Amino acid sequence: MVVVQIVYAGMNILYKLVSENGVNLRILIAYRMLFATAFMVPLALIFERETRPKLTWLVMFQAFLCGLLGGTLAQNLYFKSFSLSSATFAVAMSNLNPAITFVLATSVGLEKPAVGTLGGMLKIAGAVVGIGGAMLFTLYRGVKIDLWSTPVDLLHYDHHQQHVAPSHPGSSRHVMGTLFCLASSLSYAMWLIIQAKMNERYPCLYSGTALICTISFLQSIVFALCTERDWSQWKLSWDLRLLAAAYSGIVCSGVVVAVIAWCIQARGPMFVSIFNPLSLLIVALVGSLVLEEELHLGSILGAVLIVCGLYMVLWGKSREMKMINQPEPSKSSQESQSQSSEIATASAINNNNYGNYRSIKNISSNSLTTLSLAIDGDSS
Template sequence: MQKMGYLCNVIQSSKPGILMVVGQMVYAGMNILYKLVSENGVNLRILIAYRMLFATAFMVPLALIFERKTRPKLTWVVMFQAFLCGLLGGTLAQNLYFESFAFTSATFAVAMSNLNPAITFVLATFVGLEKPAVGTLGGMMKIAGTVVGIGGAMLFTLYRGVKIDLWSTQVDLLHHDHHQQHMAPSHRGSSRHVIGALFCLAGSLSYALWLIIQAKMNERYPCLYSGTALICTMSFLQSIVFALCTERDWSQWKLSWDLRLLTAAYSGIVCSGVVVAVIAWCIQARGPVFVSIFNPLSLLIVALVGSLVLEEELHLGSILGAALIVCGLYMVLWGKSREMKMKNQPEPSKSSQESQSQSSEIATASAINNNNYGNNGSIKNISSNSLTTLSVAIDGDSS
C-alpha cells in the first residue's frame, strides 16, 4: 500500500514534465506539417486563416462555458488591444514565420523562434517596461544571453561549415530528385537563406510587440479563455481579409480530406487549443520558467525529423548557431528567474513592487514561446504567460 502511494506521488509529480514533452512534440509535428504543405504549393496565407478559424471554433465554447459568470465588461479599449494582439501575435507573426519555410528549413525557423525572449527583453527595455539592471547578476545574465542568442542567429544564418551526415532512412517526404539535392547547398547558401532569416526576425519582432500589448490587455481583461477567443477571432478576420487580398484563385480555398485540412485542424484545435490549456495548467503547477525550459526540445525534434525524413542538411554552422541560441535562451531565463526570486522578497514600497511585477510579466511571458486558471488574484499573471503559446505556435508558434 505504501509502495502504491509512493508510485502515485511519483507519477503525479512527473505529470507536468511529461505533458510539456508531449506539448513540444505536438509543436514539432506542426512545423513538419507546415513544411510539407509549403513544399506542395499550398497557399500558407489561406491555411493560416483556416487555422485561426479552427482555433476560434475551439476557444469560443470554452470561454462561454468556463467564464460566463466571471467575464468582465468588454470595452472598446479591450477590443482595440485584442485587435492589435490578433494582428501582431496571430496574423502578422504567423504569416512571417511560416513564409520563411519557403526560403529556409523547418529547423532554421524553429531555431530562430528561440530568440523571442531576447528580442522581447530588448523591446521592453526600450519602452520602459523592463529595466536592464546592469549592476545585478540577473540583469547581466539577461544582457549576456541576448548577445549570445543574437550572435548564434547570425552564425546560423551566415556560416555553413562542413556538412554533418546522420544515418540515412532513405525516406524523403518532400520527394527531392537528384538534381534538387545537388542544387540544395548553393540554394540554401544564397540570398534566399538571408531572406528567410529576415522573415523569422520580423516574425519574432512582431511576436515581442504582441507580448507587450498582451500584458497591458490582461490588466483590463484578465480572462484566459475569453481573451484567447477574442484574439483568435480578431486574427481569423484579419487573416481572411489578408488571404482574400492576395489570393483570388478560389480553388486554393477548397478543403478536402488531405494534408491541408489535417494541418489546419491540427494546428488550430490541437496546438492553439488543447496544448494551450495543457501549458496553462503546467504554468499553474510549476511556474512559467519550468515551462520555458522545454522550448528547445521542439528544435531538437524538428532537426532530427527534418534530417531523417525531409532530407534537410545539417551543417556545423547550423549546429553551433542553434547551440548558441539555446544557451542565450537559458541565460535569459536564468537571469529572469533570479530577478523573480528577488521580487518575492519584501519590497520597500508598494509602487516599486507594482513596477517590478509589470516588468516580470513581460519578460517571463516572452520566455514561454507565440496560451491556469485560478482565483481572481492569480488569473492575470497566469494568462499573460500562458497566452504566448498562440504565436507559433509559432508558436509559434512562433509559433
Template sequence: MMMKWGQICNLIHGLKPALTMVVVQVAFAGVNVFYKLAANNGMSLRVIVAYRFIFATAFMVPVALILERKSRPKLNLKILFQAFLCGLFGGSLSQNLYLESLVLTSATFASAMANLVPAITFVLSISIGLEKLGIRTRAGKAKVLGSLIGIGGAMILTFYRGVEINIWSTNINLIRSNGHVASLHADPGKRFLGALFALGSCFGYAIWLVIQAKMSEEYPCQFSSTALMCVMGAIQAVVFALCMEKDWSQWKLGWNIRLLTVAYSGIVASGLMVTLISWCVRTRGPLFASIFNPLMLVVVAILSSLILDEKLHLGRSNGGELLNKF
C-alpha cells in the same frame, strides 16, 4: 509523511508552468513539420494561415463561452484593441512571415531563428517596465550575455552554412513522397530573405507576448482572450489571403495533408497551446514564456532529419547551439 507529500505537491505545482511550456514547444514543433509538408504540397501560405485561425476560432469561441460564461468580465474598446493587436502580432502577421521563412529555408532553420524571441522579449519587457535589467546582479548579467549570444548565434545561422553533418539517415522524405521538392536551400539570396522574414516573425511574436501580459492584467480569462485573438487573427488573415490569393482552388480542402495541417495548427496550436501560453504569461510573465523556444529547435531538428530528410550543417549546428545558450 504528510510533510513529504505536501512538499511533493508544492514541487509539482511550481513546475506546472515549465512543464506546460515544454508541451507547448513540442506541439509547435509538430506545426513546423505540417507547415512544411502542406507548403510543399502546393498549398498557398496565406490560405494556410487563414484556415488555421478559422479552425482556431471555431474551436475556441464555444469553449470560452461554456467555460468562462460566469467569470468573464465585460468587453470594452481597450480590450478589443489589445485583442486586435494580439491577433495581428501573435497571429496573422507573424505566421505569414514565419511561413514565408519556412518555405525559403527549412523547418530547422526557421525554428532556430525563432530562438531570438527571448532576447527580443527581454529588451521589449525592460523598455516598458515589465522586467528589470539589474545589470549589477548575476541574473541581469546572464540575461544581457544570453541576449548577445543569441544574436550572435542567429548571425552564424544566417551567414554560415558549413559542412554537412551526417548523424543518421532513415531515407524517409515525406516531402518527396508528396511529389513536390523545393530547391531553394542552395540560393544564398533566398536563404537571407528567409532569415529576414524569420526575424520579422520573431519581433511580432515577442510584441504579442508583451501585449498579452498587459491584456491579462485587465482580462484574466485565458480561454476568452485566446478566442478574441483567434477571431481577430482570422479576420485579418482571411482579408489578406483574399487580397493576395486569386486562385480559388487553393481554398479547397480534402482528406489530405492540407486539412490535417490547418486543423492541427488551428485547434491544437492556436487554440489549446496559445491558451496555455496566455496562462503562463499571466502567472510568470512574457520572458518566462519565451525562454522555452530553443526546445522547439531540438524537436524540429530531430523530426526534420528523420522524416523530411533535412541535412544538418556545421554552421546551423553551431549557430543553433549559441541560440540555445540563452
C-alpha cells in the same frame, strides 16, 4: 511538456510539407484561425460565462493589435520563412523571442535591466549570445554533418519525383528567410507587450483567447483574399492541407493551451520554458531524416548558441523574480513603473512557439503573477 513540444514539432513539419507542396500558407493560416476560434469560443461560453468583465472599446483595440501582431502578421512572416529556408532554421530562430522581447522592452523604457546584478548581466549576455548564434546560423555553413540515411523522402514524394534543393546558409533565399524570421520575432515581441496591458483589463483565459482568435481569423481572411483570388486554393479536401489546418488550429491552438495551463499551475513558468529547445531537436532530427534537410557545422553551433542564450535569459529572469518576491520596503511608484516590463518579459520567456498566446492571473494577498500561455505554436 515533452508531449507539447512533440506536438509543436509535428506542426512545424506539417507546415514545411504543405509549403513545399504548393499550398498557399496565407489561406492555411486563415483556416487555422477558423478552427482555433471554433474550438475556443465554446470553452469561453461554458467556463467564463459568469466571470467575464465588461468588454470595452480599449480592450477591443488591444485585442485587435494582439490578433494582428501575435496572430496574422507573426504567423504569416514565420511560415513564409519555411518556404525560404528550412523547418530547423525557423524553429531555431524562434528561440530568440525572449532575447528580442527583452531588447525591445529595454529600448522603449519598459525594462530597466539591473546591470549591477547577476540577473541583469545574465539577461544582457543571453541576448547577445542568442543574437550572435542567429548570425552564425545564417552566415556560416561549415562542413556537412551526416547522421544516417533513410529511404523516406517526404518532399521528394510530394513533388512527384522532382528533387527540391534545400536552401543553404549564405544563399539569397536563406537570407530572406532570416529576415522574415526576425520580423516575425519583432512582431511577436511587440504583441507580448500589448498583451500584458490587455491582461490587466481583461484577465480571462478562454474569453480573451477566443476574442483574439476571432479577430485574427477575420484579419487573416481579408489578407488571404487580397493576395489569392484563385478559389480552387480555398477548397478543403481530405488531404494534407485539411490535416495541417485542423491539427494546428484545434490541437496546437486549443488542446495544448489547457496542458500548458496545467503545467504552469503545477510546476511554474520556468518549468515550461526549459522544454522549448526540445522542439528544435525533434525538428532537426526529423528534418534531416525525412525532409532532406542538410545539417552543417555552422547550423549546429548557431543552434547551440541560441539555446544557450535562451537559458541565460531564463536564468537571469529567474533570479530577478526571486529578488522581486523577497519582502522589502516597497516604493509604490517603482512597483507601478516596473510591473508592465516584468509581465512582458515573463511572457516572452514562458513561450517561444509562434502563434497566439494568453495569460492567467493568479491573485493572492501578496502578489499578482501573470503567466503567459501558448495557444499556438511554432511558434512559434
